[in-house]
Amino acid sequence: MSEQRSNLHGVLAEFATTEQLLAAAAKTREAGYTCLDAYAPFPVEGLADALGLRRPLVPLLTLLGGVLGGCAGFGLQYWASVINYPVNVGGRPLNSWPAFIPVTFELTILGASLFAVFGMLALNKLPQPHHAIFNVPRFALASHDRFFLCIEAGDPKFDRVRTAQFLESLQAYAVSEVLDE
Template identity: 55%
Template sequence: MHGSWGIMAEFSTADQLLATARRVREAGYRHAEAYSPFAIEGLAEALGFERDRVPLATFLGGLSGAVLGFGLQWYSAVIDFPLNIGGRPLDSWPMFVPVTFELAVLGAALSAAVAMLWSNGLPRLRHPVFDAPDFDLASRNRFFLCLRSDEPGFDREAALRLLEASRPLRCIEVPR
């Protein structure tokens, strides 16, 4: 399929979309995409999404921020500019806690945002489904499921039959 990005089915209910997503996954499609105006419980699992790495990136970002914050304070207080104030130790860790905590939170938040954007493939200014007829309804009251033509072993006719078996409102060929 040279000029086609995929085949998309339009549904009027979330239940139809969820049932079709399960059927498509059972049929062996691994790169189906669903579009809905709101979150649908169980849709991610029906499409085969697995755990992502955002929590791990968040933890590592927080840990890095904490280590960097503590290390920077320790270096400046002990090595670079030591001040003996009232006979207190130079490496008094309790005074390093607030900045260490704040940099841990900052590092975690920044790495979570970057990991989320990266895993979602954002920012994406143009996507082929934007050119599909009436796709703007996906943000209002319609539900769409798209089978991509770059799927290994994709057969246009078989995909069309599979989607039409779910009795969608219509099936649309998405231009590339």
């Protein structure tokens, strides 16, 4: 019994429209479930609110990347032109900062973009080739035209039978167990 439980990732319900998914997500949260995730073939408006997701950390990481990139860009030029290899050209200032702006700007953008993309991937824990949810045959439709809601086994209220019954009561098109083999 306990072995079976550890194999179980959760219970998955399938829906045909975004409205059904949003309603089901709201009802599931009302029923007290907290450990759940939804799957959709495109970003569904309002789904993050329905699931009570927090604001993503990506913007903060992007800011950090931009600041780091900008400082590195200016620092590189300052260090090379003023400290490491100063060249006196007719007494012109070594720290000719206006001429350093284009490279500083480009590296700010580069740093911010790299942090935005790789930060997003890291927070999403991608690449992750294997996930239990792929074991459900109909889940291939999550990248086509179907919407899924999964209540995970880690939820304190999770019960194999009652959770499945609850999801069926939400007019799900189909309900299936997600097994992690």
